[in-house]
Amino acid sequence: MNRIGFWLVSLLVALAVASSLFFVVNERQYGVVYQLSEIRRVVKEPGLHLKWLPSPFQTVDYLDNRLLTLESNSTEPSLTAEKQWVVIDWYVRWRIADPEAYIRNVGRSEQDGAAQLSRVVRSAFQEEVNRRTVRQLLSEQRQELMDAVLKQVSQSVGGATRTQESADGQSVSTVVGSWGIEIADVRITRVDYSKDITESVFNRMKAERAREAERLRSEGLAEGERIRANAERQATKTRADAYKEAQETRAVGDSAATRTFADAFGKDPEFAQFYRSLQAYRNSLGQPGDVMVLNPAESEFFKAMRTDGAGAK
Numbered sequence: 001m002n003r004i005g006f007w008l009v010s011l012l013v014a015l016a017v018a019s020s021l022f023f024v025v026n027e028r029q030y031g032v033v034y035q036l037s038e039i040r041r042v043v044k045e046p047g048l049h050l051k052w053l054p055s056p057f058q059t060v061d062y063l064d065n066r067l068l069t070l071e072s073n074s075t076e077p078s079l080t081a082e083k084q085w086v087v088i089d090w091y092v093r094w095r096i097a098d099p100e101a102y103i104r105n106v107g108r109s110e111q112d113g114a115a116q117l118s119r120v121v122r123s124a125f126q127e128e129v130n131r132r133t134v135r136q137l138l139s140e141q142r143q144e145l146m147d148a149v150l151k152q153v154s155q156s157v158g159g160a161t162r163t164q165e166s167a168d169g170q171s172v173s174t175v176v177g178s179w180g181i182e183i184a185d186v187r188i189t190r191v192d193y194s195k196d197i198t199e200s201v202f203n204r205m206k207a208e209r210a211r212e213a214e215r216l217r218s219e220g221l222a223e224g225e226r227i228r229a230n231a232e233r234q235a236t237k238t239r240a241d242a243y244k245e246a247q248e249t250r251a252v253g254d255s256a257a258t259r260t261f262a263d264a265f266g267k268d269p270e271f272a273q274f275y276r277s278l279q280a281y282r283n284s285l286g287q288p289g290d291v292m293v294l295n296p297a298e299s300e301f302f303k304a305m306r307t308d309g310a311g312a313k
Contacts (some may be wrong), residue, residue: 034059039103081131102124113181
């Protein structure tokens with residue numbers, strides 16, 4: 001039993017040691033074999049691979065071989081040629097082309113390269129922005145700025161430009177530096193004033209809009225007063241014309257009525273006198289508070305009452 005146990009344990013140890021000698025590299029990675037923290041070899045082909053010593057004598061680390069994107073994470077403003085503070089957002093497309101050079105000069109992870117490359121790109125952008133105005137940053141010269149930054153970054157990493165042909169037949173310039181990285185592109189995503197300048201510009205625009213609004217309100221009030229005055233003038237004129245026309249119509253009617261009464265009364269003067277007396281009685285008698293001091297026997301006012309019929313006693 002002791003022999004069987006010994007052989008089982010030995011077999012398990014052998015299997016563990018043998019399994020630690022194999023490692024898998026997928027198509028998105030580089031496999032870097034270390035021996036006592038020293039690079040022994042770099043595996044670029046995907047698949048199952050073998051190392052000569054088990055862990056911890058030989059270890060395997062992995063680096064990403066895909067195209068990586070580094071975006072700006074700093075809001076530090078840059079000074080333009082016209083002494084204006086602007087904030088620029090950018091991104092860089094890069095990949096690890098030479099893992100050994102990258103590990104020796106940069107670090108053992110993608111984050112190490114991103115941190116160092118970010119400082120270089122930010123410095124290059126600040127230097128190029130200092131040579132240009134805001135108008136140039138927003139015009140067609142933006143492409144010239146990005147090309148200049150790409151060239152300066154390539155010089156900073158100590159590399160050289162390599163031109164390749166893309167799938168659509170266009171030439172693409174990339175940079176392979178002593179850092180072991182390949183820079184594919186540098187782009188600007190946003191150019192904006194710094195916060196202090198933005199607030200100043202906003203306050204100035206707000207004041208201008210307020211002045212414009214006040215001017216429009218004043219013009220509106222003046223136009224409203226003019227319209228109201230014109231309407232009042234037209235209303236007064238309309239009322240005057242209507243009153244004039246009414247008076248003229250009333251005068252024509254009174255004239256016709258007077259003529260009709262004259263014609264009628266001319267045919268029978270006694271009846272006319274009697275009718276006028278009745279109208280006088282209706283308008284004078286029976287009103288509350290009226291007092292009349294007359295002699296009914298002698299007054300001409302009550303003559304119609306003293307007669308029988310149309311003049312008979």
